[in-house]
Amino acid sequence: MPMAGIRKQRIGSRIPAQLALLPAVLVALVVYVGATTWTVWISMTSSRMLPNSVFVGLRQYESLAENDRWSASVSNIVLFGVLFLAAALIVGFVLAVLIDQQVRAESLLRSVFLYPFSMSFIVTGLAWRWLLDPTLGIEKLLHDIGFAGAHFDWMVRPERVIYTLVLAAVWHASGLVMAIMLAGLRGVDPEIWKAAKIDGLPVWRTYISVIMPMLTGSFATAGVLLATSVVRLYDLVVAMSNGGPGISSEVPAKFVMDHLFERGNVGMATAAATSMLVTVAAVIAPWLYWQNHRKGAAT
């Protein structure tokens, strides 16, 4: 196999590369692994505002399991994650398809759609909060122009507020998904289009059955980027609804932050953070295993 021949190199020339990587490896070990281990340790102590070393076993995890706000946070993040991923990917893909149609002001439109991604979550959250506030924003506008019975008060209804978060987040992230999908679409061979036309496939069918399977890499990239925003969702929630009304839009990252600082309950916060870590690991591990398994089968 030619690959094996190219791979054989002199041992001596690999050392500079390894030395260059050493600082990054050390940082990863000390900061990530070290801090994670410390966090797990602190979650088994009775730390309040500042960390201490009084071991209490799994008491913090028991309190966490009984905590209504934590249960609400977990169910909120799952609902948010599923809706956000689906909506952002679909909207981003549709935008990319539309822009790919050789439209006139293409670079202007690209910039317009990508612009929300350059805004911080705080600005996004605040702007959307004002827009969706029933006494300030869209509902008031509708009332003022005559539709007195119109309602758009999702922001103040506990069962609907999570959807407003999805709306703001999708507005923020669609541009990024669009940019990634557009790059993928541009990489599609024009011959494929001609072949599809000759076969008599309608355009929408071509997209769904031929083009989308070719863009699996772009979807995966966009999906991973969006998934990281889901796990660390905090500033958007603080800016938009601050977890309210009540605890109906609480999310795990906000739970951890609030308990670390204002609530002065480092033990509970680290227990929550460890739970988040375990959950994410539980989701990623099977996927990583599947990826490796596929690679192994291919070679």
Next chain:
Amino acid sequence: MIRSTTAGLCLSALLLAAPQARAQQKAEVMHWWTSAGESAAVRVFADQFNKAGGQWVDMAIAGGANARTAAINAMVGGTPPTASQFNTGKQFDDLVENNLLVNLDSVEKQQNWAKIMPPAIIDAVTRDGHAYAVPVNIHGQNWLFTSNAALAKAGAAMPTNFTDIFVALDKLKAAGVVPLAFSGQKTWERGLFNTVLAGQGGGDMFVSFWGKRDVAMVKGPAFRAVADTFRKLHGYIDAGAPGRNWNDATALVIQGKAGMQVMGDWAKGEFSAAGQTPDKDYGCTVLGAASPAYLMGGDVFVFPKQKDAAQTKTQMLLASVLLDPATQIAFAQKKGSIPVRLDLDTSSLDACARKASAWLANPKTQVPANELLSPPALTGAIEDLVSQFWNDPSMTTDTFIARVSSTLAQTF
């Protein structure tokens, strides 16, 4: 070429090596007083400190929780401010335990706190017999502010307790005015709950809840009545309440668009900034008995230990300026609180503050606020439950009482 490079290198080395010498008596003070009224008040402290020979360096951070977090991080990280604001109570317990604060016994003796301050306030800043913070004001947390214009429009009378308040609220609702201006944030939901607990349940029930954590009392009928009154008040707020800031709700009362607001007396600063006077344009009262339970909260300044001994002198100077009688009166006028020294002539304060001073002369009205009785972890856990009970109509009173009981029984 080489000479100028060497000279350049020497110069930059010198500049880097020169120690960051603090100017004489320079004090970096962290606080969260950023609204219009609050800024005017903290400027009183700054001006008086500057007059006394110090140099006040203001480090204002919006949001109490943010400011406290920044201060704690600075202290733990090795660059502590000269002084930092906390609420009177248990917020700085861990800082004392970790030996990060200066002992203020000398200031306490010199100013004779035992003679001039309410005992509950002194207890709140004392740990193991030593004082670790300087109280600078007393804020009443359970006031009711009313718009005279709105009440007149609705033909409603000023409420005196939690029974006739509903008469007034119904009349306001009928007149098309927002009956209760409310800020739907967890802190103020807990604030309203505390007001009902103290106003309807009384000072003893309040202390029994937050301080003694009496589960038997919580399961009794009196507490259930308090919870029901609290829930009933939810029917009188407007749709824009969730997420609204407290001063925006006060603005509704100032403009006459809302009838009343339950808020601490820091709201008076907003009324003054809008040019309104108590009793003439707006009413202020504490609901309950004739000598009502007055929830005493307030602010203190802690002094983190410094590496430089000269800084400790600055800290003592600042501590004495904060409690100077003239400073206390001037600060109280701008802030809306009453002076923490009860030995001062309060005739120059506004009508509401004079009412409060008269009440506090009777020690039975002096009820410590929940920050003085419960650590932030317990306060936060109860706050989540109160917020849930307020916002979620499907949570029954029984569930609320059961959850509160189990939370009070936990160790914090």
